[in-house]
Amino acid sequence: MQRIKTAIVGASGYTGQELLRLLLVHPNVDLVAATSRQEAGKPLSAVFPRFRKLPGADLAFIEPDPDAIAATGAQAAFLALPHGVAAEIASALLQRGLKVIDLSADFRLRDAAVYQEFYDHPHPAPALLDQAVYGLPEIRAEEIKAASLIASPGCxxxxxxxxxxxxxxxxxxxxxxxxxxxxxxxxxxxxxxxxxxxxxxxxxxxxxxxxxxxxxxxxxxxxxxxxxxxxxxxxxxxxxxxxxxxxxxxxxxxxxxxxxxxxxxxxxxxxxxxxxxxxxxxxxxxxxxxxxxxxxxxxxxxxxxxxxxxxxxxxxxDNLGKGAGSQAVQSFNLIFGLGETAGLQTA
Structure with missing residues (x-):
């Protein structure tokens, strides 16, 4: 069975926790990195006791350093970071060959001027806007499959x-x-x-x-x-x-x-x-x-x-699910040629 080494950047927030819940048990994922400045050095299970005894729950949080993330062998990274912060990490990880699924607003808009209008600051990485695919799987599945940078939609x-x-x-x-x-x-x-x-x-x-x-x-x-x-x-x-x-x-x-x-x-x-x-x-x-x-x-x-x-x-x-974490995993499944429902069939 295909196993993809995967990182979550910003794994201690609500969306990060939802990504942990899904990816720790995803049949095609090896979670190799989870970052949090506040929780660095602590095992996932210590910060989120609900994950105790799940495979991979002893993984320790690390600082969000692109070189450290790439050194884990991660092939893909989910970014659960605030807008304006995600773009810098996304750029660095793309340069290191990772597929990036960004759950912030940094790459959802095609026009940098519209981004500045609505988010009150210049776009931090306008050169990447043409590369990003708006990750609504039901509308853009074929584009998502070929993408290296996914802008996961808002809830x-x-x-x-x-x-x-x-x-x-x-x-x-x-x-x-x-x-x-x-x-x-x-x-x-x-x-x-x-x-x-x-x-x-x-x-x-x-x-x-x-x-x-x-x-x-x-x-x-x-x-x-x-x-x-x-x-x-x-x-x-x-x-x-x-x-x-x-x-x-x-x-x-x-x-x-x-x-x-x-x-x-x-x-x-x-x-x-x-x-x-x-x-x-x-x-x-x-x-x-x-x-x-x-x-x-x-x-x-x-x-x-x-x-x-x-x-x-x-x-x-669910604003944390289809509106955030699980929809991002749906795009991940498409990128890596997995079944679209892999790790997501819960009632």
Whole structure:
């Protein structure tokens, strides 16, 4: 059985922990490096006791040094780092011959000027933007297979793009009327000390944030514009809700004249008939986060509001899974010619 030596850079955050959970038991992975400045020198099992007695859990965290990572023989590296930090490590590891799957925002945008607009600083490695492939496996599988640098999508964009892209491509919607409302668990903010994320601040509370121009709008609009063949601008309203993980998104848009509910369903079914991690719930059914947490599935349902002439799309995913770690592993599987579902078939 093929075994790929693999590293996780930034393995002590929530997404890093999800990658550890998946890769320690992946049948085709030898985890040879996990980095964390804060935890360097400690075994994985000491920092995350849940991994005790799993094969590889005695591996010690190391500093995020590209030479040290390459010296382990790693063939691939997952980067679970903040934007602006990931690009430097990505550049160094690519130069050392590794395949890089970046879970930050550093390579998701094709235009460095758009990156600066949304992230408030110049792009740290603009020369690599043309090389990066936006890692949405259901849309770009063939490009991912040939890539050395994957820009894994954001959690919110995944929940919005997968329901919308087939409908926008087919010309079934008026893209100028798209409004997406999303609700995310608190883990989406990352594992950091922040008063606004304390239990007493989040529990029994729900609030919108990042208005009116959340950073994920940049990649959502980029990908919808590519699907539409012209500029698309949408309204996106994210909310924080008092759960650990999960994203529920409801997206609405005006349908074109003559478009039926059956046509909506047919477009989605044609797009995802062979997609192992897209579960189409059907017309009249709403997606529910309890059915997708700790998995790589995204569930999608749809309704037609005849009164307003709008389609209502509902989707649910795990923000740490299909919205981050497990989707990145799905791309890894494609890059190395493994079965797309390898290490990801969990219920």
């Amino acid at each position: 919110y964009p995944t929940s919005i793009l997968l329901p919308l892209i087939p409908l926008v491509k087919a010309g079934l919607l008026d893209p100028d009327t798209i409004v997406a409302n999303s609700m995310s668990g608190v883990s989406g903010a990352g594992r950091k000390a922040d008063i606004s994320l304390l239990f007493c601040e989040c529990n029994e509370s729900a609030r919108a944030y990042g208005l009116p121009k959340h950073r994920h709008l940049s990649e959502i609009e980029q990908e919808l514009s590519l699907a539409a063949g012209g500029k698309v601008i949408i309204t996106f309203i994210p909310h924080l809700i008092p759960v650990n993980s999960g994203i529920a998104t409801t997206t609405t848009a005006k349908i074109r004249a003559g478009v039926s509910l059956e046509a909506i369903g047919q477009a989605l079914e044609a797009a995802y008939a062979d997609a192992p991690f897209v579960r189409l719930l059907g017309a009249g059914i709403c997606a529910d986060t309890k059915n997708v947490t700790r998995t790589n599935f995204i569930d999608i349902g749809w309704h037609l509001d005849a009164r307003t002439g709008r389609v209502i799309l509902t989707s649910a995913e």
